Amino acid sequence: MQIPAPFDYVRATSVDNALELLARYGPESRVVAGGHSLLPMMKLRLSRPEWLIDINDLYELDFILRDGNKLRVGALTRHTTLLESDEVAALFPIVRDAELVIADPVVRNRGTIGGSLCQADPAEDLSTVCDVLAAEAVIRGPRGERILSMSEFHRGPYETAVGQDELLCELRFGIRPRTGSAYEKVERRVGDWAVGAAGAAVTLAADGTVDDAAVGLTALGLDHLVADAAAVLRGRRPDEELFAQAGRLAAAACDPVADQRGPVDYKRHLADELTQRVLRRACARAAQMQEG
Amino acid sequence: MQISMTVNGNDVTSEIEPRVLLVHYIREVLGLTGTHWGCDTSNCGTCVVLMDGQPVKSCTVLAAMAAGHDIRTVEGLATGGTLDPVQQGFMEEHGLQCGFCTPGMMLTARALLDKNPHPDDTEIRQAISGQICRCTGYATIVRSVQWAAAHPAGHGLDDAPATDYSAGTGLDGTDTAVPDVATETAETGTEVKA
Numbered sequence A: 001m002q003i004p005a006p007f008d009y010v011r012a013t014s015v016d017n018a019l020e021l022l023a024r025y026g027p028e029s030r031v032v033a034g035g036h037s038l039l040p041m042m043k044l045r046l047s048r049p050e051w052l053i054d055i056n057d058l059y060e061l062d063f064i065l066r067d068g069n070k071l072r073v074g075a076l077t078r079h080t081t082l083l084e085s086d087e088v089a090a091l092f093p094i095v096r097d098a099e100l101v102i103a104d105p106v107v108r109n110r111g112t113i114g115g116s117l118c119q120a121d122p123a124e125d126l127s128t129v130c131d132v133l134a135a136e137a138v139i140r141g142p143r144g145e146r147i148l149s150m151s152e153f154h155r156g157p158y159e160t161a162v163g164q165d166e167l168l169c170e171l172r173f174g175i176r177p178r179t180g181s182a183y184e185k186v187e188r189r190v191g192d193w194a195v196g197a198a199g200a201a202v203t204l205a206a207d208g209t210v211d212d213a214a215v216g217l218t219a220l221g222l223d224h225l226v227a228d229a230a231a232v233l234r235g236r237r238p239d240e241e242l243f244a245q246a247g248r249l250a251a252a253a254c255d256p257v258a259d260q261r262g263p264v265d266y267k268r269h270l271a272d273e274l275t276q277r278v279l280r281r282a283c284a285r286a287a288q289m290q291e292g
Numbered sequence B: 001m002q003i004s005m006t007v008n009g010n011d012v013t014s015e016i017e018p019r020v021l022l023v024h025y026i027r028e029v030l031g032l033t034g035t036h037w038g039c040d041t042s043n044c045g046t047c048v049v050l051m052d053g054q055p056v057k058s059c060t061v062l063a064a065m066a067a068g069h070d071i072r073t074v075e076g077l078a079t080g081g082t083l084d085p086v087q088q089g090f091m092e093e094h095g096l097q098c099g100f101c102t103p104g105m106m107l108t109a110r111a112l113l114d115k116n117p118h119p120d121d122t123e124i125r126q127a128i129s130g131q132i133c134r135c136t137g138y139a140t141i142v143r144s145v146q147w148a149a150a151h152p153a154g155h156g157l158d159d160a161p162a163t164d165y166s167a168g169t170g171l172d173g174t175d176t177a178v179p180d181v182a183t184e185t186a187e188t189g190t191e192v193k194a
Helices: A015-028 A038-043 A079-084 A086-091 A093-099 A113-119 A125-132 A229-233 A240-253 A264-291 B022-029 B085-092 B102-115 B121-127 B138-150
Strands: A008-011 A029-032 A051-054 A064-067 A070-074 A136-141 A144-149 A154-156 A167-174 A179-187 A194-204 A210-218 B002-007 B010-015 B048-051 B054-057 B070-072
Touching (some): A015 A051, A015 A136, A029 A038, A079 A093, A079 A113, A093 A125, A093 A194, A113 A125, A113 A167, A125 A179, A125 A210, A210 A229, A210 A240, A210 A264, A229 A240, B102 B121, B102 B138, B121 B138
Parallel strands (some): A008 A051, A029 A051
Antiparallel strands (some): A064 A070, A136 A144, A136 A167, A194 A210, B048 B054, B048 B070
């Protein structure tokens, strides 16, 4: 039987209250939202917080809101809510693509976007999605609010810029015209971590050439965007040859490790193939948006 | 700490340790052992209960986190002595073999039908994709959920009388009594006890 080590439990009533509790209980306290990463770690005693601060009552952080040319998503928004949002799917189809393959439907009822990002597992899908969409992270703490880019937010595996006394409150996604996005993952079975996954966002210019592009990989040993992808794609007309070129770039840029999910050459092949697929789909969606 | 929640329509209050998981609270404190405890790692889904109508894996929810919420377990599926159509479907379509995954499967099915009364097979398969039937009886589970979708009132008033399995008579009047397997297989020389 897996049971966490003893801890004290407190339920936060507001963001301000959560920040007070984090300040009061210090480094031995942890915030829990969906709990589907933290509780398994606590059961294995890999994590032993003395205080667990439950933020599930902070409904103020559970929202999807269009605000001018930005979509604001509260950190406590559940995976299921993101998956089922038609507004999110229309603006950022990559989110629905990814949410469909994150864990399983029952886990998605509990897990949150903020929890996924703060867990910062290298095989976590929404980190790549947020990278590709150039999202901004809104963090609140005792010194007020700060807004970070994704490259500032990520610090490596299981580490982010969110301080011990801070709370990730919101993600902001810029809405751009003529932009399409897509995500695809290969997994051994439903709910397993990715063998490999890729995400892409493409903005087309009025003449149909690529204006801007981003390609990201999950679980393939690359903790940032595929650097040269945008440079290679920009100004070019999307076609199979271009997708193949970007695929080769992604395969060269990634640095996967061999494990029970597959050898290195197979994972490199995935980086190549999945990059081509998501670029193909992102471009088609961008063109559709252009016509629409 | 003290927690209160609603379980199958009843208000319950208990003194617990904060680290008690919802599955153990339900089974050991409340004595509702219909909720099964399986992998302990939120993979198998046999511990699924409904929390405010949504399926959750109770091995990965603290009882403290469920406080103030509405919990429904397999014991709460039947109402007034009448089985839920999902339960009837699992009987009609042989939706279980060993039965270990069944409580979780039925609760997920109930939540699916509440949201989407006419799911297709793909939607049913997606809904139960986080739950494992180690007997691999998925095809019959899907058929069981389809039966429930086709009979939203179960064996309702307009339907034939509900099957009384104890009497050995099926809906259509055919004999459903357990055959004497030992006798029927006697010719092949295989000794099987029913």
